[in-house]
Amino acid sequence: MFNNVIFDMDGVLINSEPEYLRRQLAAAREVGATPLSTNLQDYVGRASAVTWQTAVPENEALRQQAIDRFTAELLSDPIDYARIITPGVADLIKYLHAAGYGLGLASAASWDGVTTMLQETGLQPYFTSVVSGETLSANKPDPQVYLQNLAKLQADPARSLAIEDSPTGITAAHAAGMTAWALAPNDYTIDQTQADRVATSMLQIQDWLQQA
Template sequence: MEKAVIFDMDGVLIDSETYYFKRRMQFLQEKGVTSGSTQLTDFVGKTEAGIWETMIPTDEHLRETLRKEYQVFRKQHPIQFEKALRASAYTVLKTLKRQKYKLGLASSSPRSEIEQFLQTCCLEDFFDYVISGEELEKSKPDPTIYLLAQKQLNCEKNFAVEDSTIGIAAAKAANLYTIALKQNFPVDQSQADVVITDLSEIADIVAE
């Protein structure tokens, strides 16, 4: 039986959610703007468009102005992907690839950020298919991103590795066996099929 494992990026392969959240809040503070939410969990798993709608929920003109200015701020305060990469990520991907599983990456992050991450961490060759949420009309928890990934990978059995509540919902709606990686902040992962504390546990789960 051919099997595929489809990974989310932020919060799964890289420990990035807290860094991104603090960077956004710092930017708004410097601009003298109050965010629509100051709760980290309100942003986890959303596309960039969804994040900005959460931060600036009512003023569309202000939202677009700040979003453009943030592109410069983001480049001035880049995340160091090598340091954010989960300690066991490379080994797990290598193990799964060696065992002939197909691998996918289905992330809500912008395509440019996904590609930068893969290049910086030398992970491009591991993935058979990569898709960004910004390429779709509907984002997680809509299952489209996982349905497309499944179709492209074309395997009999598919697994998703997620962290956020909406990511888990998207994977389950696409009928994927969903593995949730426990986070260091409160997040509802109760809908996942199994919760793990380290990516190294994935190989045994997929092999069962």
């Protein structure tokens, strides 16, 4: 049924969303901003420009101060991506690679963040295509990040599967003509009703692919 699998990063390959939000809201409060929302659902899967507008709605100058504080903290206390890798994801990716699936990564995050994550987790060698939505003219929910992956993989959208977690990512994958399965988070809730299937683990995703 599928011969290509394209993964989202945050919330799928790594459980990074709560940590990113904690640091982002802390930086916003340090500069005196009042976030429009502290609900993780309003941040998950969105481009960083959008999340910063939510965290620091007052003005661009204050927003940049918060971003600078956030960036400085990441430099002084980097996120340990290997520690927050999703259980079972390495086994699934190795299985897919060995089975001959084309593998892509379609993230709304920055290129630096994506490449650092791949290096620290040891997943880089398995991906034929890696695309950051922040390098494109439009990020998720626009389908560009998936369309570019499909082009690099020379893949038929009808035979390509996206593994997502957020509504924006699911929308992007569907707009690219792909099937979208969602990985349900363990420690927060998010609207995944538009997904074609919702899995509770990477092992379940592997089981479904083996049965397809």
